[in-house]
Amino acid sequence: MTSSTTSSTINGTTKTWQAIQAEVRKRINARLWKPGALIPHEADLALEFGCARATVNRALRGLAEEGLLTRQRRAGTRVALNPVRHARFEIPVIRSEIEGRGQSFGFAILKRETLVPPPDVRARLKTGAKVALLHLETLYTADGAPHVFEDRWINLAAVPSIDEETFVTISPNEWLVREVPFDGGDFTFSALAATSKQAALLACELGQGLLVLDRSTHNAQAVVTSVRLIFHAGYRMHTQI
Amino acid sequence: MTSSTTSSTINGTTKTWQAIQAEVRKRINARLWKPGALIPHEADLALEFGCARATVNRALRGLAEEGLLTRQRRAGTRVALNPVRHARFEIPVIRSEIEGRGQSFGFAILKRETLVPPPDVRARLKTGAKVALLHLETLYTADGAPHVFEDRWINLAAVPSIDEETFVTISPNEWLVREVPFDGGDFTFSALAATSKQAALLACELGQGLLVLDRSTHNAQAVVTSVRLIFHAGYRMHTQI
DNA sequence: GAGTGGTCTAGACCACGTT
DNA sequence: ACGTGGTCTAGACCACTCT
Structure with a gap:
């Protein structure tokens, strides 16, 4: 033996x-x-x-x-008195998640603008009252069906080269992961009932429960980006320990 | 220096x-x-x-x-090519979470019964078609206000001594953490729109978006318990990396 | 076959918080 | 003050996998 x-x-x-x-x-x-x-x-x-x-x-x-x-x-x-378990879930890279299920991945930029954001976004990104940020709205699809709606603000001071990116072949999500190193971030899970706009975007019924993930990532210098992901109805985010 | x-x-x-x-x-x-x-x-x-x-x-x-x-x-x-960041968030021990915010913690057992569960619960706990399980419905409160509704099934074979517990002074959540060692578990986040029953329990309006956490924990021998937590409207689960 | 990370050892010193 | 975990060393052997 x-x-x-x-x-x-x-x-x-x-x-x-x-x-x-x-x-x-x-x-x-x-x-x-x-x-x-x-x-x-x-x-x-x-x-x-x-x-x-x-x-x-x-x-x-x-x-x-x-x-x-x-x-x-x-x-x-x-x-330990109360076994404080830490769940470790992977931050979903949307494309990998979809392609990992054997589905085809797609995305469409719905809006792209540069402007001074509303106060709540300013607070999250810790930018001044007159600083303009890049605002992107993107819909990601799996086999053509809506998967998640992304509402993202990007700190141009932290990511200057993004102005040259058209996001035709690469999604904002992947571009940032690839180009901008970051040290940490906040994650917040919540839920909302679909508004008519969201229902239309995500092809669900008005009032359905939708999972929301708010996330902001920062590096040593500044908050790089803040994003709200609104997932399609019925989406479940799973993890194990 | x-x-x-x-x-x-x-x-x-x-x-x-x-x-x-x-x-x-x-x-x-x-x-x-x-x-x-x-x-x-x-x-x-x-x-x-x-x-x-x-x-x-x-x-x-x-x-x-x-x-x-x-x-x-x-x-x-x-x-690494794609910095697969994994967030590590603490599994909330409800009482600590509430008391940590300086609020008073409370709970009430709404239902306690022993019966053969529906098929979906049987599947999650991997029990036979004739095995009866303990079913508990509990409402946890913070400063008297509804915090989370817990719908739990417990595998009596894995936790025999639970029959003697009345859950007057200790909540099912804490009792299990304290008495039953476990090795791992599954976590699933999702969202739903409040039904009239849920709206009444959680003191929110019909149709509000509610965050849901499904969780089943197991040890080496069997699945110990499966639980669905439905949080009050506006609840946000936060973590950092 | 050979090179790289994975691990173990025996000893040492240090940091820190309880006493 | 002192005991405990935290870390470092220099060397060694092993496990895995790419060539």
């Missing part, structure tokens, strides 16, 4: 950090280490598992990042 | 893994290393930065987990 997978337990003596992590998980689930309780030091565990302390550290760090453990310098490591 | 923070650059010679990570980020953002391009080996970088290879590894591993880099054994490390 040449069974030597990456995570292995050798005669009960744990070696890899994955195996140690699994063992710790087991003890937590079995309530051997109860929520809120202190678990042994890294040094003790290293001794028990017959490995280096760094290996134990690697295992426990992962569990702490998951939220299963709470670690503090002098205080030691505790089992 | 005693400026010795955790992430520091010493005379241009980078030492900590955080500093190395920041430097690599800078080079990617500055397009010094372009998307899709191969970056130097760990060994080379270690030499350049004057540190051990393990330190470089630590820095690059983090960036790979973020999705900014793609690493393969023999092939080397590349800058």
